[in-house]
Amino acid sequence: MFKQCKLINIIISKYLAVNGTTGEGKSLTKEERKEVVEQWIKVSKKRILDVTIILTQLNICSHNYYILESVAKKLIFTRFCFTDALVHHFAEIAKSAPKLPFIYYHLPIMTGVELNMEDFSYRAQKEIPNFGGVKFSSKDLPDMIGVVFSGVNVLFGCDEQFVGGIAMGAHGGVGSLYNFMPKVYHKMLALIKQGSLPEAREEQMKGQRLCRVMYKYGNLQGGNVAALKQIMSYMGVEMGPPRSPMRECTKEEKEKFKNELKAIGFFEWI
Ligand SMILES: CC(=O)N[C@H](C=O)[C@@H](O)[C@H](O)[C@H](O)CO
Ligand SMILES: CC(=O)C(=O)O
Structure with a gap:
C-alpha cells in the first residue's frame, strides 16, 4: 500500500478514493474494509490531502467511516426505480455524517439504477443538506450536463471519455486508470x-x-x-x-x- 501511495503521489495525485469498484470494496468483509481505510489514512499522511471512502457502489462519503458503516446495515439489495426512493434512502444515510459532503455514486453499469441524475440532483439539494454532488460513471453526457447546471460538483468516472466529460462541464474525475497513468x-x-x-x-x-x-x-x-x-x-x-x-x-x-x-x-x- 505504501508503494502504491508513493507511486500515485509521485505522479501528483492529491486525493484518494478507497474501497470502490477498483478496490473490490464489495468483495471485502466489513473488517477488511475498515483495515483498508485505516491503513490508507496511515500511509497517506502528508502525501494525500483527503481520503474519500466509497461505502457502496451507490454512495461516497469522506472520512466518517465508522458512523457510515453502521448505517450501511440499512442498505438493501434493490434496484431503485423512483427518484423519490433514492433521495429518501440516501437522505437517511447522509444524515449520519452531516458535516461531510455526501456524494452519490452514479454507476448504472454496476447498480442497474438508470434514473435521471439532473432530477435527482435538484431533489437531493432540497432534501439532503450535505449533498455535495455526483460521481458520474455513466456515458450519458446530456444527463451529466444537467447535473452540472443544477449547481453541484460532478466528478466524472468514464476514463475513456474524459475529454467529453470535462468539455461538458465535469469538475474533475475519479477513475481506475489514474492508479497507473x-x-x-x-x-x-x-x-x-x-x-x-x-x-x-x-x-x-x-x-x-x-x-x-x-x-x-x-x-x-x-x-x-x-x-x-x-x-x-x-x-x-x-x-x-x-x-x-x-x-x-x-x-x-x-x-x-x-x-x-x-x-x-x-x-x-x-
Ligand atoms: C466500472 C468502473 O470501475 N468504473 C471506473 C470508475 O468509475 C472507471 O475508472 C473505469 O474503470 C474506466 O473508465 C475504464 O472502463
Ligand atoms: C474508480 C472508482 O471510482 C472506483 O473504483 O469505484
Missing part, C-alpha cells in the same frame, strides 16, 4: 483547459488504447479489476490476487499482456 490524465485536463483540443485527444487516445488491451485481458480474467491489478504489478506494485469470480493471469497471459502494453507504448507514457 495519472500523468496522462493530468496533462489531458491541462490541455482541455488551455483549449488545445487536438493534443488533448492524443492523450485521450492513449486511454483508449490502454482500455482496449485491459478489456481484452479483463474478459479473460472475469473482470477489469483483475486486469488493472496485473497492470499495477508491471509497475512494481503487487496488489495480490483478485477475488472470485475473477482470476489472476496465467504465466503466459502475463507475458502477452505486458507485450501488448509495450506495443501500444504504455511504458513510455507513465
